[in-house]
Amino acid sequence: DAGVIQSPRHEVTEMGQEVTLRCKPISGHDYLFWYRQTMMRGLELLIYFNNNVPIDDSGMPEDRFSAKMPNASFSTLKIQPSEPRDSAVYFCASSPRVVAGNTIYFGEGSWLTVV
Amino acid sequence: GEDVEQSLFLSVREGDSSVINCTYTDSSSTYLYWYKQEPGAGLQLLTYIFSNMDMKQDQRLTVLLNKKDKHLSLRIADTQTGDSAIYFCAESMTGNTGKLIFGQGTTLQVKP
Numbered sequence: 001d002a003g004v005i006q007s008p009r010h011e012v013t014e015m016g017q018e019v020t021l022r023c024k025p026i027s028g029h030d031y032l033f034w035y036r037q038t039m040m041r042g043l044e045l046l047i048y049f050n051n052n053v054p055i056d057d058s059g060m061p062e063d064r065f066s067a068k069m070p071n072a073s074f075s076t077l078k079i080q081p082s083e084p085r086d087s088a089v090y091f092c093a094s095s096p097r098v099v100a101g102n103t104i105y106f107g108e109g110s111w112l113t114v115v
Numbered sequence: 116g117e118d119v120e121q122s123l124f125l126s127v128r129e130g131d132s133s134v135i136n137c138t139y140t141d142s143s144s145t146y147l148y149w150y151k152q153e154p155g156a157g158l159q160l161l162t163y164i165f166s167n168m169d170m171k172q173d174q175r176l177t178v179l180l181n182k183k184d185k186h187l188s189l190r191i192a193d194t195q196t197g198d199s200a201i202y203f204c205a206e207s208m209t210g211n212t213g214k215l216i217f218g219q220g221t222t223l224q225v226k227p
Contacts, residue, residue, distance in 0.1 A: 042220060043158075107157050
């Protein structure tokens with residue numbers, strides 16, 4: 001399997017622009033997670049989906065952030081409008097099921113810089 | 116709320132043992148995990164331990180769990196320069212929701 005695939009790998013955008021990050025989870029995985037990593041706050045869970053349905057979005061910072069999962073093989077995380085404090089690495093991850101020894105598989109991350 | 120804490124930095128010499136420590140707050144956590152992140156990459160699962168276990172060994176890795184003190188440690192024997200990375204401790208949320216809470220990560224520096 002190709003693993004969790006994220007795009008773009010790197011993005012530099014100007015403040016106020018819309019940013020869309022994309023994720024393709026591992027085929028057959030029921031859970032999809034979006035995490036954000038910064039030096040100051042470490043790794044934060046933003047939102048996660050189960051069978052394409054958002055389960056917990058309590059980590060989404062504010063209304064400028066939105067996430068969708070229109071089907072089992074695709075998810076997006078959108079920031080509109082973007083701000084410099086959104087600069088971070090955004091990780092998508094997926095998991096086959098939630099049972100004993102749950103393993104979350106991470107993508108390589110999307111490195112976002114907002115100037 | 117749930118919280119996982121780790122020391123931020125550890126430096127060891129090649130060939131020594133490394134011990135990375137972690138404390139967590141959710142006493143009902145069912146599983147605890149160690150992930151490794153190499154520069155520019157995502158997180159990779161190293162090992163995990165079920166909460167009713169005290170110890171788990173996997174080649175050079177030994178995980179110790181003190182459930183009473185809510186303390187988890189990862190010992191890497193014969194540390195190599197390739198072990199230089201950030202190591203994250205994580206706990207699973209109660210109720211098997213699929214959600215993991217991560218610590219802030221410990222940067223391990225291995226000097227030749």
